Amino acid sequence: MGSEIDLLENYPRTKRNLDERQEQKTEEDRATARRFDRDFFDGDRRTGYGGFHYHPRFWQPVVPTFREFYGLTGDHSLLDVGCAKGFMLKDFAEAIPGLTVSGIDVSEYAVENAVEGMEDHLQVADARELPFEDDSFDLVVSINTLHNFDRPGVVTALSEVQRVSRKWSFVVLDAYRNEEERRRIEAWNLTALTVLSAEGWVKVFDEAGYEGDYYWFIP
Ligand SMILES: C[S@@+](CC[C@H](N)C(=O)[O-])C[C@H]1O[C@@H](n2cnc3c(N)ncnc32)[C@H](O)[C@@H]1O
Numbered sequence: 660m661g662s663e664i665d666l667l668e669n670y671p672r673t674k675r676n677l678d679e680r681q682e683q684k685t686e687e688d689r690a691t692a693r694r695f696d697r698d699f700f701d702g703d704r705r706t707g708y709g710g711f712h713y714h715p716r717f718w719q720p721v722v723p724t725f726r727e728f729y730g731l732t733g734d735h736s737l738l739d740v741g742c743a744k745g746f747m748l749k750d751f752a753e754a755i756p757g758l759t760v761s762g763i764d765v766s767e768y769a770v771e772n773a774v775e776g777m778e779d780h781l782q783v784a785d786a787r788e789l790p791f792e793d794d795s796f797d798l799v800v801s802i803n804t805l806h807n808f809d810r811p812g813v814v815t816a817l818s819e820v821q822r823v824s825r826k827w828s829f830v831v832l833d834a835y836r837n838e839e840e841r842r843r844i845e846a847w848n849l850t851a852l853t854v855l856s857a858e859g860w861v862k863v864f865d866e867a868g869y870e871g872d873y874y875w876f877i878p
Contacts, residue, residue, distance in 0.1 A: 660864075661872040663857075666728060666829055667802070669720035684849065692849045693807070695766040699850075700743070707849065711744060713774045718750035725798075726755060729827050733757020735797040740786045740820060741804025743769045745777030752776070761796070763789065786816040794825035803876050806833045806851040810863070813853050817867035828871030834860050840877050847878040 683705050691698045691706040699707035725731060733756050739748050742762025752760045762777070763784040764770055770781045784790050786804060805816045820828050833854045835841040844854055855863065857875055864873065 661828070661870055663874060664728070664872055665874045666724050666872070667721055667831060667874060669724055670718075671716060671720075689849060695764075695850075696768045699766070700769060700772070711769075713744070713746050713749065715750065718747045719754070721747075722750050722754040725751070725800075725829075729798055731755055731758065731798065735759070736761070736795070738762070738789075738791070738796040738799045738823065740789070740799060740801035740816075741765075741807075742781055745773045745781050747800075747802070748780060749774050749777050752780075787812055787819060789819045789823050791823045793822050795823045797824075797826045799824040799828040799871070800830070801828075802831045803833070805830055806853050809852050813863060814867045817864065817869040820871065821867065821869050824871065828869075830869075830871065830873050831876050832860055832873065834875035835877065836875070843878050844876075 688705045691702075700711040701708070703709060731737075735755075736759035737748070737751055739745075739760070739762040742748055742764050743766065745762050748760040748762050752758055760777075760780050762781045763786070764781065765783065765785050767783050770783050773781050782790070786801065787808065799820045801816075801820060805813055805820075808816055817830070820830065833844055833848060833851045834857045835844050835854070836857050848854060860873070860875075864870075
């Protein structure tokens with residue numbers, strides 16, 4: 660079994676007001692967000708990010724944590740499942756010269772609007788059916804993406820991560836460890852279909868045969 664480890668400890672924390680976000684959301688906003696098209700990335704705040712732009716302050720501080728934890732070098736390969744416009748992959752590729760980086764995302768809009776330099780590294784695909792052979796990548800990462808499925812879909816997607824990874828994997832999922840965190844996550848959530856307690860997720864990992872590392876997104 661993998662470890663519960665916060666490899667995103669250096670990712671900048673959001674300052675968005677949670678209660679405000681909950682008030683503004685409607686079921687229509689959620690349905691729009693779940694299409695993961697322009698409205699989700701570069702539309703209004705009610706239906707997503709409200710503008711999804713590259714800035715090195717997000718992932719650059721995070722890469723060294725991964726590099727040290729897994730001992731990543733330019734001889735390794737990395738797949739990002741739910742890579743969006745490839746911001747994280749860009750910073751990994753720049754910090755670890757030679758690292759082979761690939762990303763998949765269900766969003767045609769995100770892949771068509773890949774960040775400069777990542778255009779040839781991203782492809783449109785569904786996390787539940789990864790278009791790769793078994794054991795294709797040294798490290799498979801999926802951040803805030805796999806909870807967007809119902810429970811059977813999550814199990815399939817986790818088993819896909821396990822299948823294409825030959826060494827390591829790391830996933831981040833919407834989770835809560837107490838009632839206050841549950842309230843916060845419900846206020847924040849726009850697209851997730853499966854939000855579980857930390858123990859609940861560990862049971863899903865068992866069911867999926869997922870043996871990689873993991874941590875929680877708690878707003
Ligand atoms: C909250 S965003 C996270 C993006 C990025 N991983 C990050 O941490 O900044 C969730 C991403 O999951 C993608 N996604 C949603 N459903 C998906 C699916 N079925 N297969 C692959 N990606 C999916 C969305 O398009 C979106 O880019």
